[in-house]
Amino acid sequence: CDGHLPGCRNCAKSRRVCTGYQRKHAFILSKDMVAAGPGDESALPPDQSSQLLLPDESDSGHVMVSRPRLPLEISVHSVFRDRIFALFAEYNLSAADAAPVSASDAVRQSFGERGGDWLVRIMSLPELTPSLEDSLLAACTARLGRQTNHSALVRESQRLYAKGLSAMRRDVCRGSTRANEQNLAACLALMLYEISECPGDSPDGYMVHYQGAMELMRIRGPAAHQSGLAHSVFQLLRLHSVSQTVKSRS
Incomplete structure (x- = not known):
C-alpha cells in the first residue's frame, strides 16, 4: 500500500x-x-x-x-523575594558603606564590589533553601529599611533573621542537609546582617556565625569548595579569616 x-x-x-x-x-x-x-x-x-x-x-x-501550558499562578512570595534582591543589587546596598567603623577593611571589601560574586551565584540558583532565602532577605530588608528610613522593614528583617537562623539550625542538625552549600551561604548572609545591623552593639553574633561557617567548611572538606557557590563563599570567608588573624595578633 x-x-x-x-x-x-x-x-x-x-x-x-x-x-x-x-x-x-x-x-x-x-x-x-x-x-x-x-x-x-x-x-x-x-x-x-x-x-x-x-x-x-x-x-x-x-x-x-x-503547546506547553503556563503555570496557573505565580507565587507572590517569590515575586516579593526577587524584587527585594533586585533592589538590593540595583542600589548597591551592600554592607560596605553600612558596616560599623570598627569593621576591618577586609570585612568591608568582602561585602562590597569585590565580594559580589556570591550574590550573583545565589540569584542564578533555581531554588533556595528556606535558611538561605530568609537569611538573605533579612540582610536585604534591613539595609533597605535603613536606606529609606522605613522602621517596618527593619522590624521585618528581625523576624526574617530569626526565621532563617532557626531553619539553618535544623538543616545543620540533619545529616542529609548538613553539607548543603547553601548553608554556608546562609552563614555569610547572617554575618552580613550582623555587620550592617550589629544588634546589641556587640560583635558576638558575627563571631558565632563566622565560627559556624568555618566548622561547616571543615565538615565538608577542601574538595567541596573548588567551584560554584561554595567556592565564592570560601573566598569571602578567607578574607574574614585573615581579618580575624590580624586582629588577634595586634
Whole structure:
C-alpha cells in the first residue's frame, strides 16, 4: 500500500479492492493539544508539523499541535523575594558603606564590589533553601529599611533573621542537609546582617556565625569548595579569616 488516500493507487492499477491504509502507529489525543487550521503556521513548531498529523482528520486539513501550558499562578512570595534582591543589587546596598567603623577593611571589601560574586551565584540558583532565602532577605530588608528610613522593614528583617537562623539550625542538625552549600551561604548572609545591623552593639553574633561557617567548611572538606557557590563563599570567608588573624595578633 502506498498510503495514498482515499484509495491505494497500486491496488487501483491491479484492479484490486483496497483494504485501506494499514497504520502501524496510533496517536492519542491529549488535553494539551490544540487544533490549528492549514493556514495557521504560527501554531506549528518548525520541525513537528509533519509528525503530528492525525490520520482520521487529515482530509479536513487540520493538525494537532502540542503547546506547553503556563503555570496557573505565580507565587507572590517569590515575586516579593526577587524584587527585594533586585533592589538590593540595583542600589548597591551592600554592607560596605553600612558596616560599623570598627569593621576591618577586609570585612568591608568582602561585602562590597569585590565580594559580589556570591550574590550573583545565589540569584542564578533555581531554588533556595528556606535558611538561605530568609537569611538573605533579612540582610536585604534591613539595609533597605535603613536606606529609606522605613522602621517596618527593619522590624521585618528581625523576624526574617530569626526565621532563617532557626531553619539553618535544623538543616545543620540533619545529616542529609548538613553539607548543603547553601548553608554556608546562609552563614555569610547572617554575618552580613550582623555587620550592617550589629544588634546589641556587640560583635558576638558575627563571631558565632563566622565560627559556624568555618566548622561547616571543615565538615565538608577542601574538595567541596573548588567551584560554584561554595567556592565564592570560601573566598569571602578567607578574607574574614585573615581579618580575624590580624586582629588577634595586634
